[in-house]
Amino acid sequence: MNVLITNIAISEYTGTETYVKELAIELVNRGHLVEIFTLRMGNLSKELIEKGINVTSNLKKLKLIPDIIHAHHNITALKAISFFKFTPVVYFIHDRTFIFDHPYIHKNILRYVAVDYNCKERYCLENNFKEEDVEIVYNWVNTDRFRLKENINKQPKKALVFSNYLNDNNIYPQIKEACKELGVEVEIIGYSSGNICLQPEKILNEYDLVFAKAKAAIEAMATGAAVIVCDFRGLGGMVTSSNMKHFRDFNFGMKLMTNIPTKNNLIVEINKYDFCDTIKVSEYIIKESNFLSVVSQLEEIYSDVIIDFKNQIRGKYNSPFFQYIFIYKCIIVNLTKLRLKSKFLKLYAFLKYCLKK
Template sequence: MNASASEGEAGASTTGRPQRILIAMCYLVHRTGAEMFTRDLALWLRRRGHAVTIFATAFGDMADELRHASIACITDVADMAARPDVIIGNTHHETVRALLHFHDVPVLTICHDRSAEHGRPPQFSQVVRHIAVDENCAERLEHEFGIEREQIELIQNGIDLSRFLPRATLPAAARTALVFSNYASHDAQLEEIRAACADRGLALDVIGSGTGNHLPDPAGALGRYDIVFGKGRCATEALVTGNAVVVLDPSSGMGEMVLAATVAHARRWNFGRALMTRPITRQNVMAELDKFDAQDAAQAASWMRANGGLDATLSALEACIRRMTDGRAVIAVPAERRAREMARYMDDWIRRGSTTSAHIGLASLHQHVAWLQQTSNDQQRAHQAQAEVLRADARRQSEHAAALAPRLQAAEAELAAQKRDAESAMAAASSAQAVLSARLDEAGSRLAEAERHAIETAAGMDARLREIYASRSWRVTAPLRKISTFIQARVQRP
């Protein structure tokens, strides 16, 4: 039974007294899909009026958020004094620890993973219902552990639609892409994706703890991207936001672009491992990028928002809890059967090794890594803020330079005009000087000609006078000599 099929039944079964609910989880440290499901479930059940306690081996920063919402967070199941009405088990060993402490409380287990150790269902009589988050997990419960399909309910993970709001309409051609996974790292797989995006002209970012870019609340960031590579919860969050989604996980391989025609099928398999049947290569990634269609992605997103909401998922889960507890407030297990079940569990525990201790150590390591990553993110944000200040200063200087540019251009134009005027004036003066020089040369030539003519005339007159002197008496020539002397003096004067 899926969440949408039981939604009507959920609405009819939400009446009744508040329940005391114990949720068992290995740890709440680094916000994986199962951890976020546990968080969302606890908050939703608390808003519905139930008393909720989370038992885990370690907590990260989510504990503050949960405690602020009046949800108890404990690391020792003995710290819960009041008997719960129901136990919801998300991981194997923590569920067993809880049911052994509260030995007559009905238990509901949730299988979140097809292969992980924590996904094995506890095989105790107290477990009266099994939940699978997708068909892959349902197959595991049925085929690997012999659980009848009638005892398995398919309730798929839902997304808080009030947090993941629809993005703006996708562009006709994709421009940005995002790898959205805590399992992504700076390795060859990521380089294949990066090369494919570069070939198709897409700017690629990565969000996830594996690359040191962990976002506690990615809802606000998804709207900045056109195509998202992700699986499981990450793919679901991207789809309800309105991104085009390629099913991909760096640790598992890749599937296909989620289309309007395939979204229901892919959702039933939780956009997970069963769909990722190809290796991550540049050619495979480019083939999926080429399927981008803004209108088809919008149709897939519309279907996802109609069928993938958190309220439908958790309402179905709440209805399942009430069906379990109606008439089964106490699970009486004979001592002999309990001993057999405990012996089977201990035999399995010895053969496999103590994973609880490993969980504690791993959770502690994850906390330390999370702290380092958070410190790195804080430093990166500080550097980004400093870079923004420098960019803002550069923009101001650019704007100032842009404001001065017209004035500089006007001054340069005015100087060029003055230069042209000066050159024109110099050309005119040079031309006038040439004309004047020509005129002076002409006047000099005329004056020389006049002087030559005067000299020739004087010489002729002198010769004539000499003739007169020779033929006349002194009295006649004396006045003429005076005139000749005067004329010679005048001619010779400089």
């Protein structure tokens, strides 16, 4: 099948951008034709183009008419649906608060998908979707990249902060203090800290303990690291065999971060390290979040939606004009706020660019 994936940016190796990269490559490996529409291109776009996958910020430069649109982000979904008026859509939400993850509704969208129950609440609690109309497709881990290490230390010796958001200006100092007090060496990778690592799978097995959230947390667990869920939003705590199902339901993310990441609270979580329990968590995540199984699940969704659309089935949620106004109104409001803060000039320019596309 011909698959068009939309994402607001295919520029850096973060969040949904990495998700799109892995999905696109695997779909091509399975014989599908894949193209990507985005509003911002960069290094990741170049990498995918070199692999033969067409990535463009101009819908007129797409080479194929898609059989299905896998849509991330309302602004790119809106543009793609307006351009391909007779193509069915599966719409995904990966974030509870991001403005561009606000649900976009249209008669061509036959499936609404959330990456966890927190995002499902955005559909149902905030936007009046019925529970049965939103399905969960969990985040995955590619075990061809993130492999379980052979030996797991009985006590943590090295820790890694694996986050694009943490740095010396938020909670990294508290993490360093907690680790220092317990004699654990700690390092950090991610965009915000300036220590970018494009192939984390090559270094994760060096660490016993990882501070991370969402997909990064899943990848760390798959390598045999004990994971403490945390971010600048708060502290979720150590993932254990007793809470791992609940933590996965909420994508090891913000919904779980109910504690304050003080040094003392972090020490409490680090002291929960149990190498036997870590093995159980790793085995669980490898089995339940298998990349190939999730892609197969997506293929089934695509096929079902294509068939339903051909049978004249249309989405029950349909208010494109008002949604169009809402989305652009939100962008304009954010532009106004950002314009007052000169330190956000780059983001301001990007949002302004979105309006023009």
